[in-house]
Amino acid sequence: xxxxxxxxxxxxxxxxxxxxxxxxxxxxxxxxxxxxxxxxxxxxxxxxxxxxxxxxxxxxxxxxxxxxxxxxxxxxxxxxxxxxxxxxxxxxxxxxxxxxxxxxxxxxxxxxxxxxxxxxxxxxxxxxxxxxxxxxxxxxxxxxxxxxxxxxxxxxxxxxxxxxxxxxxxxxxxxxxxxxxxxxxxxxxxxxxxxxxxxxxxxxxxxxxxxxxxxxxxxxxxxxxxxxxxxxxxxxxxxxxxxxxxxxxxxxxxxxxxxxxxxxxxxxxxxxxxxxxxxxxxxxxxxxxxxxxxxxxxxxxxxxxxxxxxxxxxxxxx
Amino acid sequence: xxxxxxxxxxxxxxxxxxxxxxxxxxxxxxxxxxxxxxxxxxxxxxxxxxxxxxxxxxxxxxxxxxxxxxxxxxxxxxxxxxxxxxxxxxxxxxxxxxxxxxxxxxxxxxxxxxxxxxxxxxxxxxxxxxxxxxxxxxxxxxxxxxxxxxxxxxxxxxxxxxxxxxxxxxxxxxxxxxxxxxxxxxxxxxxxxxxxxxxxxxxxxxxxxxxxxxxxxxxxxxxxxxxxxxxxxxxxxxxxxxxxxxxxxxxxxxxxxxxxxxxxxxxxxxxxxxxxxxxxxxxxxxxxxxxxxxxxxxxxxxxxxxxxxxxxxxxxxxxxxxxxxxxxxxxxxxxxxxxxxxxxxxxxxxxxxxxxxxxxxxxxxxxxxxxxxxxxxxxxxxxxxxxxxxxxxxxxxxxxxxxxxxxxxxxxxxxxxxxxxxxxxxxxxxxxxxxxxxxxxxxxxxx
Numbered sequence: 058x059x060x061x062x063x064x065x066x067x068x069x070x071x072x073x074x075x076x077x078x079x080x081x082x083x084x085x086x087x088x089x090x091x092x093x094x095x096x097x098x099x100x101x102x103x104x105x106x107x108x109x110x111x112x113x114x115x116x117x118x119x120x121x122x123x124x125x126x127x128x129x130x131x132x133x134x135x136x137x138x139x140x141x142x143x144x145x146x147x148x149x150x151x152x153x154x155x156x157x158x159x160x161x162x163x164x165x166x167x168x169x170x171x172x173x174x175x176x177x178x179x180x181x182x183x184x185x186x187x188x189x190x191x192x193x194x195x196x197x198x199x200x201x202x203x204x205x206x207x208x209x210x211x212x213x214x215x216x217x218x219x220x221x222x223x224x225x226x227x228x229x230x231x232x233x234x235x236x237x238x239x240x241x242x243x244x245x246x247x248x249x250x251x252x253x254x255x256x257x258x259x260x261x262x263x264x265x266x267x268x269x270x271x272x273x274x275x276x277x278x279x280x281x282x283x284x285x286x287x288x289x290x291x292x293x294x295x296x297x298x299x300x301x302x303x304x305x306x307x308x309x310x311x312x313x314x315x316x317x318x319x320x321x322x323x324x325x326x327x328x329x330x331x332x333x334x335x336x337x338x339x340x341x342x343x344x345x346x347x348x349x350x351x352x353x354x355x356x357x358x359x360x361x362x363x364x365x366x367x368x369x370x371x372x373x374x375x
Numbered sequence: 376x377x378x379x380x381x382x383x384x385x386x387x388x389x390x391x392x393x394x395x396x397x398x399x400x401x402x403x404x405x406x407x408x409x410x411x412x413x414x415x416x417x418x419x420x421x422x423x424x425x426x427x428x429x430x431x432x433x434x435x436x437x438x439x440x441x442x443x444x445x446x447x448x449x450x451x452x453x454x455x456x457x458x459x460x461x462x463x464x465x466x467x468x469x470x471x472x473x474x475x476x477x478x479x480x481x482x483x484x485x486x487x488x489x490x491x492x493x494x495x496x497x498x499x500x501x502x503x504x505x506x507x508x509x510x511x512x513x514x515x516x517x518x519x520x521x522x523x524x525x526x527x528x529x530x531x532x533x534x535x536x537x538x539x540x541x542x543x544x545x546x547x548x549x550x551x552x553x554x555x556x557x558x559x560x561x562x563x564x565x566x567x568x569x570x571x572x573x574x575x576x577x578x579x580x581x582x583x584x585x586x587x588x589x590x591x592x593x594x595x596x597x598x599x600x601x602x603x604x605x606x607x608x609x610x611x612x613x614x615x616x617x618x619x620x621x622x623x624x625x626x627x628x629x630x631x632x633x634x635x636x637x638x639x640x641x642x643x644x645x646x647x648x649x650x651x652x653x654x655x656x657x658x659x660x661x662x663x664x665x666x667x668x669x670x671x672x673x674x675x676x677x678x679x680x681x682x683x684x685x686x687x688x689x690x691x692x693x694x695x696x697x698x699x700x701x702x703x704x705x706x707x708x709x710x711x712x713x714x715x716x717x718x719x720x721x722x723x724x725x726x727x728x729x730x731x732x733x734x735x736x737x738x739x740x741x742x743x744x745x746x747x748x749x750x751x752x753x754x755x756x757x758x759x760x761x762x763x764x765x766x767x768x769x770x771x772x773x774x775x776x777x778x779x780x781x782x783x784x785x786x787x788x789x790x791x792x793x794x795x796x797x798x799x800x801x802x803x804x805x806x807x808x809x810x811x812x813x814x815x816x817x818x819x820x821x822x
Contacts, residue, residue, distance in 0.1 A: 116717055119645065148719035162714035166732045176718040225718065 061132040062089040063232055063265050064113070064152075069126035071112040078336040079122045082108035084289035085286065086126075087361070090282070095259060095266035097276045097297070100286035101332055106269045107157055111233045113267070114154055115143055131232070149176045149226075152233035157269075159222035159239060169218075170196075170206030173225045180229050188228075195224035198261070199254050216247035220368065223254065227262070235267045245320060248275055255279055264312035273316050277301050285309045288333050288343040291361075294368040305369040307348045329333065342372065385814045391809030398803030406617035418614050422606065422767040429605035431588075431711065433491045435779075436596035437788040438608075450486035450593035456585045464586070476506075476576035476585040484515075487569050489551040491592040493535040495574065497527045498586045504579035508587075511575075512554065515568025518555060520544075527576070527585070600788050602772070603779045611767035612792055618679070618768045619750045619800055626683050626752075627745035630690040631738055638696045639730045642703035643722060652696065659692040666754070672761035679753070679763040686752060693740075699734060706733050736815040744808030747801035754797055769793035 071083035082105045090096050098106050105153070111117065115135075128136050132149045135143060155175070156162045163172055173195065174188035192201055199220040210218060219239060220324055226234045236255070240248040252275055258264055259279070270276045280297040283304060293306040304310045314326035330347040333339055339346065345355040352374040364374045399643045413421070421428070431454040437460050442448045455462040457478055468474045499506050509524040510533065511679035523538050525531075535541055536550040545553030557566045576585045641652040641688050706712065707730070756762055757770025758777060776782075776789035 100383070114717060116713065144721070145718045148717060150719075154714075154717045156710055156717060158713045159711050159714075161710040164711045164715070164729055166735075167728070175720065179719055179721075222714070225714075275436070 061129075063092045063131060064090040064267075065127075065129040066113065067127040067129070069109070069112055069128065071108055071117075071124050072122040073108075073118065074120045074122040076294070080335045081289045081338060084332050084336060084338075086286075086289075086291050087289060088284055088294055090233070090265055090267065091340075093259065093265055094273045094281040095255075095268055095279045096282040096284055097268045097270060097280040098284045098286055099270070099273060099276075099309075100104075102271075103335070104286045104332055105289040106286055107237055108289075110130045110154065110237050110269055114148065114152065114235060124171065133291060145180070149180050149189070149229045151231055152235060153226040153229065153231045154235040155219075155226045155237065155239050157237040158242065159237075160215050160218045160242060162222050163218060165210055168207050168209055169213065169221050173221060173228055176225060177228045191228050192224070194226050196221075198227065198258065199224045200250070215243055215249065219243060219247075219251055220254065223251070223258075227258065227264075230262065231264070233267065234344045235269070237269045238271070239268070240270070240272060248272070252276075252278055273312065285312065289335055290343060290370060292344065292370045294361075296367065299365075299367060301308060305367060305374065306344075306366055306371050307350050307373070308344050308373075311347075342370075344348075382814065384696045386807075386810060389813065391806040391812035395803045395805070395807030395810065399798060399807065402616055402620060402800060402803065405613065408619055409467050409613035410617055413610060413613060417505065418610055418767060419765060421610050422614075423765070424606070426512040426604055428494070429601070429607070429618065431590050431815055432496070432605040432607060433592040433594060433596055434601060434603060434605050434785075435789075436491075436594055436601045437786070438598055438600040438792075439595045440598070441788060442595060447487040448485070449488050449595045450484065450490045450591075451688045452490075452591060452593040452596045453482070454588060454590040455480055455525050456588040458588070462587070462589060464560060466585075472581050473577060473579050474583075476574075476578065478574040478576070479571060480589055481569050481571045481729055482591065483568070484555065484565070484570050486593070487565060488594055489549075489555050489565060491594060492551065493554075493572075494590040494592065495533040496588040496590070496721055497531040497533065497577075497586070499529055499531075499584060501529075501578065501580050501583040506523050506576055506578040506585050508574055508585075511573045513571040513573065514554075515566060515570065516557070563679055599792060602775050602789065608772060608789070608792060611769065611772045612796060614767045614770070615769035615796065616800075618766055619753060619797070620685060622679065622747075622753045623746040623750040623800075623804070626687055626749040627691075627742055629683075629687040630749075631695075631742050631745060633691045634693075635685070635699055635731060635734050635738060636726075637691060638699035639703050639726045639734075641696075642707055643726050643730060644699045649700075652692075653700075656694075656696050656804075659689065662689075664689055667757060668752075669759060669761060672756065672759075677761055677764055679766060682753075682756060682761070682763070699737075702737070703730055703733065706730055717789075740812035740815055743811055746804040746808075750797065750800050750804075754793075767796050 066086060066088050069083055069086045073080040073082055073212065083348070085126050086109060100106050107328050115117055117124060126136065127134055130147060131141060135151070136145050138146065163169060171191060173192045174185070177183055177188040177191050189206070192206060196203055196205065200226060201220045205213065205217065213221065223239070231315065240251050243251065255266065256279055259266065266279065268276055268279060277297065282294050283297050283300040284291055285293040285308060287308050293304065293309050295305060300309070304313050311326060311328045315328070317325045328347055333343055333346070339359070341356040342348070342359050346349050346354065359372050361368050361370050362374050388398070425604045433452050436452065457464040462478060462480045466474055481550045485728065495510060497508065501645060505526040505528065508527050510522040514520065522535055523533055523540060525533070535554065541550045541554070555565050562666050572589060574587055578585050597607055597609060601607055637652055641649040661735055666692040667689060668682060672682060675681065710810050712729055713724060715729050753768065754770030754773065756767055757774050760774060762768055762771045762774060772793040773790055776786065
C-alpha cells in the first residue's frame, strides 16, 4: 500500500473536437496522489481543470477527439477497463465526484435521501433500508439534518444542497473524491463550513481529495499538495506548505500575488493578458507571452523539471 | 400526497376542468353500470340477436321521450304475456277433454298516430288436435273487429296487418289506420280511448295448454329507440361507453408512453439509434394514417385490438417524438444527469429514473387530450365500415344509421344519440386536458 500511490496519472490526454479545431483541454498531464492526502488544482478558468477531473473519472462528452494515457487507481490500470467494468468497479467504488455546480447536480424530481441512496443501491447492492441508514450516517457527517431526507432539492438551501452532494460522494466510502469547485456560488461563511466538513471527512475517513478551485485562500486549509494548471498542462506540482510560502513557476507566483492579504498593505496583483486559446497554442512555453521573466529559451517547450523535490515546468529552473 | 392535493386544488380553480372531471366521472359510472347490468356475453348476444330476439320491439322507433317535444304524440310500444302473468287468462273446463281459454287485455290508446302493428304469438302444446283461437279487438265505441278465427300450431304468429280478413276489410287504407280510426270520420284520425283485446281459445285435449303474447308495436320505444333490426339502442349506447373509454385511454396511454420512452432512448444514446428513430419518424410522418388503418381493417382483421395496436404503432412515430426528443436533449445536458453518470447509474436507469420522470408533467395533459382523438378514431373507423364486427359501439350505431338512410328518412335520434355521447366524451376530456395543460405548463396561464 505504501509503495504504490492511491492515484497515479501518466501522460493523460483529453482533446475535444469543435468547429474551430481541436481543443487540447488536458495535454499530457502526470501526477500522483497518496492515501489520505488532498491535492488542490489551481488555475484560471478554461485551463483544463474540470476536464482533467472528467478525464480521470472517464466522464467524456460526445465530441472527444483524443483520450489516452494511463490512470492507476490503487495500483490498477483503470484505463484498460471497458466502459461497463469501469462504471461498476471504479465509479463511486474507487473514486467519486462532487460535480461542478453541485447545487444543480441533484435530480429535481427525486427526494434527496433517495438520491443519495442511489449510488449505494447501484454499487453496494444493499437493501433500501440499509442504504437509508448509510444516508443518515452521511447526512450526520456532512451536517445535514436527518429530517431533510424526504425533502426535494428545491426545498434546500445552496449550502445544504452542496452538503447533500458531498454526502452522495461519500455514501459508498471511496478512497478518492474529486471535488470540482465545491464552494463556488456559496457565501464565505458557508464555504468555510464546507471546508470544515471536508477536513473532518479527511481526518475521520482517511479519504483523499482532488480539489479543483479558484479559491486559493480557503483551499490552503485543506491542501497537502498543490498542482497548478495552465493551458491544459500542469506547470507546477509542489507541497502545499512550500507552495504557499514560495511558489516556483512565474504563473504560480502571479497567482499567489493576486490573492489579497490581510496584514500586508499591498494592492493585489493581476496577470496581464489572457490564457492562450486551447485550440491554437503557441509553440514553446505557453505562459511566455504573459511572463515577466521571459527570455530566449522560452521559445522552446519546457519539460517538467525537478527543484528541491518539487516539479515545475519552467526554464528558470533548468 | 401533498402534491396530489395541490394538483387537485389547482384543478378546482378551473371551472372547465371541474366540468370535464364530472363528465368523465359520469362516463365512468355509465361504463361501470353498463358492464354490470349487461354482462359482456349478454350484450353481445343481444346485439347480434336477430329479429326473432327483438320481436317485441318496433322498427326505427325513436325514444319514448321524443313525444315530449312533438305535438303529435306517437304510440308507445308494450307487450304482455299470459305466460308471465302480465295478461290474464281464464281457463274453464267444458267437458272431459275440452276447455275454453279466455284471454282479455284492455289498453289505453291516447296517441295521435297509429301503431306499427299488433302481433300475437301463440304458444300451445297438444298431441294431435290443434287448439282453436278467435281474436277480436273492441274499439272504444264498442264496435267489435273480428281479426281472425284460426287453428293454432305450437308456435304461431298472428300479425294483424297481414291477416287476410283485415287486409280485405280495410282495402283502401293500411290495416292499422282502419283499425284505430273512426270510420265515420274521414279523413281518418286515430280514435282515442280504451281498446280491449279478447282472445277466445278452445283446446281439445286434456293436457293441452294455450298461451299468448300480445305485442303492441308502437312508434316510440324505451329510452333510446330502436334500429332497423328492432334492437334496443340502449345496448350499444351503454356499451359504447366502456368501449370508447377503454379504447381511448389504452390507445393514448400506449402511444404516449411508448413515444416518450423511444424519444428518451433516442436522445440518450444518440448516434445511429437516434438517427434510426428520427428517420422512421420522418417516413411515418408522410405515410397517410387513415388509409393504412383501412387497409389493415380490410385485408387483415377488424378486431378492435388489432386496430388499436396499429393505431398506436402508427401514432408513436409522429411529430410528438421530435418535440419530446428536443426536451430530452436539453435535460440530457443537465448537471444532475452528469452526476448520475458519474456515480455509475446505468443507461437504462438514467433513462427511466432521470429522463422520463421529467416529462410526466408534459405527458399528463397530452394524455388526457389525446383520449378524444382515439375515441373519435374508433367511431370514424366504424362509420367507414371497419368497426369491430362483434362489439356494440357508438360508431357502429352511426354506421347503421347511415347505411339505413336515417337522416334521409328522418330518424334523427339514431344519429344524434351516439353523436352527442361522442361529443360529450370529447368535450369532457378536452376541457380537463386544457386545464391540466395550464396547470403543468404555467407559461400557458393567462397573465
